[in-house]
Structure formats: C-alpha cells, structure tokens
Amino acid sequence: MTYCVGLLLKAGIVLLSDTRTNAGMDNISTYRKQFLFEEPGERVIAIMTAGNLSVTQTTLARLREAIDGPDDQAHRSIMHAHSMLQVAEIIGATLAEVRQSVDEKMAGPGQGAAASMIVAGQRRGGDMRLFLVYSEGNFIEATEDTPFLQIGEHKYGKPILDRVVRPETTLADARKAVLLSMDSTLRSNLSVGMPLDLCVIERDQCRIGQQTRIEAGDQVFGAMSQAWSNALRDAFQTIEI
Amino acid sequence: MTYCVGLLLKAGIVLLSDTRTNAGMDNISTYRKQFLFEEPGERVIAIMTAGNLSVTQTTLARLREAIDGPDDQAHRSIMHAHSMLQVAEIIGATLAEVRQSVDEKMAGPGQGAAASMIVAGQRRGGDMRLFLVYSEGNFIEATEDTPFLQIGEHKYGKPILDRVVRPETTLADARKAVLLSMDSTLRSNLSVGMPLDLCVIERDQCRIGQQTRIEAGDQVFGAMSQAWSNALRDAFQTIEI
Numbered sequence: 001m002t003y004c005v006g007l008l009l010k011a012g013i014v015l016l017s018d019t020r021t022n023a024g025m026d027n028i029s030t031y032r033k034q035f036l037f038e039e040p041g042e043r044v045i046a047i048m049t050a051g052n053l054s055v056t057q058t059t060l061a062r063l064r065e066a067i068d069g070p071d072d073q074a075h076r077s078i079m080h081a082h083s084m085l086q087v088a089e090i091i092g093a094t095l096a097e098v099r100q101s102v103d104e105k106m107a108g109p110g111q112g113a114a115a116s117m118i119v120a121g122q123r124r125g126g127d128m129r130l131f132l133v134y135s136e137g138n139f140i141e142a143t144e145d146t147p148f149l150q151i152g153e154h155k156y157g158k159p160i161l162d163r164v165v166r167p168e169t170t171l172a173d174a175r176k177a178v179l180l181s182m183d184s185t186l187r188s189n190l191s192v193g194m195p196l197d198l199c200v201i202e203r204d205q206c207r208i209g210q211q212t213r214i215e216a217g218d219q220v221f222g223a224m225s226q227a228w229s230n231a232l233r234d235a236f237q238t239i240e241i
Numbered sequence: 242m243t244y245c246v247g248l249l250l251k252a253g254i255v256l257l258s259d260t261r262t263n264a265g266m267d268n269i270s271t272y273r274k275q276f277l278f279e280e281p282g283e284r285v286i287a288i289m290t291a292g293n294l295s296v297t298q299t300t301l302a303r304l305r306e307a308i309d310g311p312d313d314q315a316h317r318s319i320m321h322a323h324s325m326l327q328v329a330e331i332i333g334a335t336l337a338e339v340r341q342s343v344d345e346k347m348a349g350p351g352q353g354a355a356a357s358m359i360v361a362g363q364r365r366g367g368d369m370r371l372f373l374v375y376s377e378g379n380f381i382e383a384t385e386d387t388p389f390l391q392i393g394e395h396k397y398g399k400p401i402l403d404r405v406v407r408p409e410t411t412l413a414d415a416r417k418a419v420l421l422s423m424d425s426t427l428r429s430n431l432s433v434g435m436p437l438d439l440c441v442i443e444r445d446q447c448r449i450g451q452q453t454r455i456e457a458g459d460q461v462f463g464a465m466s467q468a469w470s471n472a473l474r475d476a477f478q479t480i481e482i
C-alpha cells in the first residue's frame with residue numbers, strides 16, 4: 001500500500017508520501033511516489049500517487065512525454081495548462097486512459113488496476129489548489145472546510161489531522177502534523193514504509209520551497225517519533241475517567 | 242459500520258462496542274452489539290458483533306435457543322461448553338452456518354453477508370481468553386504479544402492501542418485506552434456512533450464486574466474527549482522538528 005497526504009493552507013501546500021510498494025507480502029520495493037514539476041516563479045505542480053504501480057508509472061511517463069513532446073501535443077502538457085483545474089483534468093484523463101487499458105489486460109476475477117493521485121500546485125496569477133484524482137479521472141478538491149486530502153492507507157493517520165489541521169495552520173506546524181500522521185501509519189501498518197518524501201510550497205512563490213527525503217535511520221524523525229510516543233503516553237496519564 | 246475492541250490483560254478483560262448500524266447512509270439505527278452471558282462465579286462469556294446485522298442477530302438467536310433448549314441440544318450451548326475454546330468453536334460453527342445460508346439468499350454481485358465476532362470470557366478453573374471469530378467460523382486468539390483484538394472500523398483507533406496497551410496495563414488504564422480509541426474512531430468515521438457499551442471482567446471472578454452504557458450526551462465521556470483533544474494539541478505543540 002501507500003500513504004500520501006497533502007495539506008492546502010493559507011500559507012501554502014505541504015505534501016508527504018512514503019515509498020513502499022508491494023506486489024504480495026514477499027515482493028516489497030521502494031519507489032518514489034512524489035513527483036515535482038516547476039518553472040520557478042511561473043508554475044509549480046506536485047503529484048503523489050497510490051495504487052497499481054504499472055498504472056501510476058505509465059501515467060507519469062505519458063505526462064512527461066507530453067511535456068517534452070512536440071508542440072502539437074501541448075494541449076496535453078501540464079506545463080502548458082492555463083490553470084490548475086486544467087492540470088487536474090489532463091492528469092485525470094491520462095490516468096483514466098491508462099487505467100482502462102491496464103484493466104482490460106487484467107480481466108481475471110478480483111483484479112482491478114485502481115490508482116489515485118493527489119495533484120497540487122499553483123500557476124502565477126492563479127489560486128493554489130489541491131486535488132484528489134480518482135482512477136476514473138474525476139476529482140475532488142480541498143477546501144477551507146476540508147484542508148487536507150489523503151490517498152492509500154489513510155485511516156491510521158487521520159485522527160491527528162482532524163484534530164490539528166486548519167487553513168490557518170503554519171507551514172512549520174503543518175510539516176509536523178503530516179510527519180506525525182505518517183508516524184502513526186508507519187507504526188500500525190507494515191505496507192507503508194520509509195524513506196519519506198516531503199515537499200513544502202509557499203503560497204504565491206510558484207516554486208518548490210523545500211524538498212526533503214527522510215531516510216529510514218533519520219535521527220530527527222526518530223527523535224520526533226519517540227518524543228510523540230512519550231508525549232502521548234504522558235497525555236494518556238493526565239486524562240481522568 | 243461498527244467498532245468493537247477487546248483487551249485481554251493480566252488483570253482481566255475490557256470490552257467496548259458502539260451501537261450504530263446502517264443499511265445505506267439514509268437508514269441508520271441503534272443496535273446493541275455486546276451480549277453478555279453469565280453464571281456468576283462459574284462462567285462468564287461476552288460476545289461483540291460486527292458486520293451483516295441479519296447474520297449476527299440470527300447467530301445470537303440460535304446461540305440463545307441452544308442455551309434455553311432441551312438437553313439434547315446441550316452440546317451446542319455455550320453455557321454448557323467445557324472450555325472457552327469450545328465456546329469459540331460453537332460460536333464459529335453457528336456463525337459460519339448462518340452466514341452461509343444468508344449468503345445463498347444474497348446471490349447478487351458484490352453482495353456478501355460477512356460478519357465477525359469478538360468472544361471473551363472465562364470458565365471457573367480455566368484461562369481467560371479472547372477470540373476473534375471470522376465469518377467462516379475459524380478464529381484467532383489474543384496473546385501476550387497482541388493483547389487486543391478489534392472488529393469493524395479498527396484503523397482509526399489502533400495507534401493509541403499500539404502505544405499504550407500491554408498485558409500489564411491496569412483495568413482502569415485499559416478502560417481509558419478503549420474509550421480514547423473509540424473517541425478517535427467516532428471523530429473520524431460517521432458510521433460508528435454513540436451510545437457505547439462497556440464491559441469489564443476481572444480475572445478469575447467469572448462474573449461481569451462492570452457493565453455500562455454510555456449515552457450520547459454523557460458528560461464524563463464528553464469531558465474525557467475534550468481533555469484528550471486538549472492534551473493532544475498541547476503534546477503537538479511540545480514536539481520539535
């Protein structure tokens with residue numbers, strides 16, 4: 001499985017993804033699930049992927065081909081799209097097309113090449129937006145009421161987000177919130193694994209502010225994880241019922 | 242959906258279940274999912290249910306009929322079983338039988354009358370045991386390494402249990418842990434709802450120690466929920482990364 005989470009805040013966007021991919025319990029690999037595209041100052045687009053790896057890889061490959069391709073393919077290039085809405089539409093159409101073609105090859109019972117993506121970014125002069133694109137190509141968007149979107153193993157890490165994430169949350173707190181949300185998921189579900197990819201995009205900068213890979217033995221992440229465990233246990237002791 | 246959790250500790254057993262049942266989003270009802278059977282000092286058995294309501298109700302009805310029935314049905318009565326293992330086997334066999342017969346009536350695609358149960362208890366002179374019985378009638382058992390079992394919407398409430406529940410946990414802390422685990426689930430998932438049924442069985446008492454229904458407006462539960470929110474937010478502020 002996978003866990004990816006994206007936050008859309010007044011201050012910007014924060015994205016975090018794991019890298020574990022498995023085809024069965026005995027076939028586990030590491031694959032990046034966070035892909036960044038930018039023309040600094042002009043536009044920035046981030047994509048995070050969950051689901052069938054052949055679908056997500058082929059979708060990304062086609063998106064890249066359209067970016068690098070000849071001018072007559074420009075209408076399929078996310079780097080030429082007029083707005084983030086159009087970016088989401090291009091990605092949705094590409095994903096749906098790839099999923100359908102893979103689905104047809106996997107005609108066995110119980111099979112299904114589902115995949116989903118989180119798409120975030122901003123074009124100069126436009127709004128910052130955060131979308132969740134489904135297998136079928138349709139999508140939903142984060143709003144003030146629901147400032148975060150998740151794909152993959154989303155349940156373990158949702159309670160902490162429900163409690164602390166608001167549109168006004170600072171980027172530093174948002175970074176902490178997604179890392180703690182991931183920490184809860186890592187502890188409870190083996191199919192989500194280190195290393196992690198973290199990306200921060202400040203509003204109206206139209207460029208990647210911070211992009212970090214957090215490796216398995218990362219001491220800062222380990223210390224945070226331990227501190228959170230201790231803080232939770234202390235908090236638990238203070239509760240009376 | 243449903244959320245039920247059972248803890249098997251050195252000090253005894255703690256069980257908590259919600260009561261929300263839904264057949265579609267617009268057909269929501271309240272049904273007890275925790276059923277207690279006791280012959281005080283001799284044996285105590287608790288059953289919690291998740292899944293298809295017609296399956297779980299019919300299974301319970303058949304178990305009750307076997308208890309009240311004529312002596313030639315005694316081998317199917319959980320109140321006559323020689324051990325908790327035999328209790329789990331009787332419940333598993335009954336559940337599998339009912340599920341299969343309902344399944345046959347629901348032959349549509351994507352249908353399926355799945356249900357599962359947590360079975361806990363003790364017979365005088367025997368061990369305290371906690372089982373998770375699957376639709377097919379097979380079961381697993383809680384151990385020292387994994388002292389808790391969950392059915393239904395189990396993911397939201399798992400991180401807190403992973404962090405605080407050990408076989409040595411006191412009954413008071415265990416009660417708190419299951420209530421906080423439920424609180425996280427209630428906040429993140431609409432299909433789990435108040436009131437809650439809480440049951441505590443002390444080791445070797447072979448009787449129900451405490452049985453409480455916590456209603457929707459319960460002030461103590463509300464205060465705990467609020468205190469936990471505040472404690473989590475405070476803990477969040479103390480973490481540095």
